[in-house]
Amino acid sequence: MSTTRKSGCPINLSLELLGDRWTLLIIRDLVFAGKKHFREFLQSDEGISSRTLAERLQTLQDEGILTRGDDPSHKLKAIYRLTEAGIDLVPVLATLGAWGARHRKADSDLADIAEGLAAGGDAALERMKAALRAEHIV
Amino acid sequence: MSTTRKSGCPINLSLELLGDRWTLLIIRDLVFAGKKHFREFLQSDEGISSRTLAERLQTLQDEGILTRGDDPSHKLKAIYRLTEAGIDLVPVLATLGAWGARHRKADSDLADIAEGLAAGGDAALERMKAALRAEHIV
DNA sequence: CCGCATCCCTATAGATACTG
DNA sequence: CAGTATCTATAGGGATGCGG
Numbered sequence: 001m002s003t004t005r006k007s008g009c010p011i012n013l014s015l016e017l018l019g020d021r022w023t024l025l026i027i028r029d030l031v032f033a034g035k036k037h038f039r040e041f042l043q044s045d046e047g048i049s050s051r052t053l054a055e056r057l058q059t060l061q062d063e064g065i066l067t068r069g070d071d072p073s074h075k076l077k078a079i080y081r082l083t084e085a086g087i088d089l090v091p092v093l094a095t096l097g098a099w100g101a102r103h104r105k106a107d108s109d110l111a112d113i114a115e116g117l118a119a120g121g122d123a124a125l126e127r128m129k130a131a132l133r134a135e136h137i138v
Numbered sequence: 139m140s141t142t143r144k145s146g147c148p149i150n151l152s153l154e155l156l157g158d159r160w161t162l163l164i165i166r167d168l169v170f171a172g173k174k175h176f177r178e179f180l181q182s183d184e185g186i187s188s189r190t191l192a193e194r195l196q197t198l199q200d201e202g203i204l205t206r207g208d209d210p211s212h213k214l215k216a217i218y219r220l221t222e223a224g225i226d227l228v229p230v231l232a233t234l235g236a237w238g239a240r241h242r243k244a245d246s247d248l249a250d251i252a253e254g255l256a257a258g259g260d261a262a263l264e265r266m267k268a269a270l271r272a273e274h275i276v
Numbered sequence: 277c278c279g280c281a282t283c284c285c286t287a288t289a290g291a292t293a294c295t296g
Numbered sequence: 297c298a299g300t301a302t303c304t305a306t307a308g309g310g311a312t313g314c315g316g
Contacts, residue, residue, distance in 0.1 A: 006183065006184040006185065007182075007183035007184050008243075008244055008245030008248060009166075009183070009184075009238075009244065009245070009248050010234075010235040010236070010237075010238030010239040010242065010244040010245075010248055010249055010252045011162065011163070011166050011231060011234050011235045011238060011252075012163060012166075012183075012184055012238075013238040013242035013243070013244055014234045014235070014237055014238035014242065015159060015162060015163065015234070016159075017242070018234075019157065019158060019159045019160075019162065020157060020158065020159070020289090021153060021154075021157045021158070021289090022157075022289095024149065024153060024157065025149070025150060025153065028147075028149050028150075037297080037298090038297070038298050038299070039297065039298075044145075045144060045145035045147070045150075046144040046145050046147075046150055047144065048290090049289085049290050049291055049292085050290095050291095050292095050298080050299065050300085051289085051290065051291080051292095051299085051300075051301090052289065052290060052291095053299090054298080054299055054300080055289095057299095064241075074297085076297055076298080077297065077298085078297085078298065078299095085240075085241045088237060088240065088241065089237060091233040091236075091237075092230070092233045092234055092237055093149060094233075095229040095230045095232075095233045096148075096149050096152045096153070096156075096230055097148040097149045097152070098148070098229075099148075099152055099226060099227060099229075099230055100147075100148030100149060100150075100151040100152035101148040102223075102226065103202075103223045103226065104148065104151035104152065104155070105146075105151070106146055106147070106148040106151055107146030107147070107148075110146060110147055110148055111148055114148045114149070121260075122259075158307090159308095160308095175278085175279090176278070176279050176280075177277095177278070177279080185309090186308095186309095187308065187309050187310070188279085188280070188281095188309095188310090189280085189281080189282085189308070189309075189310085190307085190308055190309080191280090192279075192280050192281080193308095195279095195280095212277095212278085213316095214277070214278050214279080214316075215277095215278065215279085216278080216279065216280095
């Protein structure tokens with residue numbers, strides 16, 4: 001990924017890591033779909049390619065957004081989990097989802113979930129984040 | 139831009155429009171820097187090319203995020219303004235900025251602004267949005 | 277001058293096929 | 297299962313042109 005930092009603006013720095021078609025979808029799958037394995041990310045509706053997925057998982061690891069570990073049961077499976085910095089992206093996903101629900105033609109069931117989470121305010125977001133931290137311990 | 143809708147997930151739909159290196163930086167300049175003219179967007183620190191800028195402004199117009207009008211004083215200048223859907227992106231920029239301020243090495247003055255806005259909660263965001271609507275009337 | 281359009285060229289994204 | 301190798305398509309930078 002581009003190692004050239006173009007400005008010190010916080011929004012720009014976020015976008016230098018997250019500003020592409022796929023990165024936040026991977027985080028979404030970790031947060032809302034409980035996905036952990038390479039193959040699971042591949043199977044999402046949007047159809048990321050294995051090459052792109054591998055690259056993004058690597059840079060997200062390098063940048064401290066997620067960790068890669070071995071599955072204790074299946075020795076072959078790798079397991080991906082969010083770090084605290086990754087869990088902290090929940091509010092970003094929530095606002096993005098709320099905007100999409102309001103201003104794009106989203107599936108109504110998913111739109112309801114997105115708007116519900118946004119309506120819940122900080123308390124709802126903190127509950128999500130706590131749940132993700134709990135998974136991490138298990 | 140890709141006309142193929144890959145899923146009805148609100149987050150995906152948001153990313154199909156906003157998920158790239160430049161689009162949200164343009165919105166940022168409209169919201170936080172008060173920029174309105176083509177030439178002003180070109181001059182931002184990140185250095186978007188005129189070609190990319192023109193394309194993004196066009197699709198943002200097509201998708202109802204901003205409008206293009208004539209500057210009443212300079213007949214030559216075009217003026218870009220956010221629609222209500224565009225103004226509604228303020229919370230997305232705020233969470234993205236807050237995350238960048240917390241988890242990337244941002245300039246401290248800008249980081250303070252970002253964290254301050256996030257700390258202000260919904261009330262602070264609504265005040266920003268009201269200010270943008272007021273500009274629109276002037 | 278202003279907002280683009282066009283051309284050229286390179287870097288990267290991404291599809292497909294395959295491997296340890 | 298979790299990636300890599302290879303190949304092709306596209307995004308985008310930079311220079312320049314051009315009508316209003």
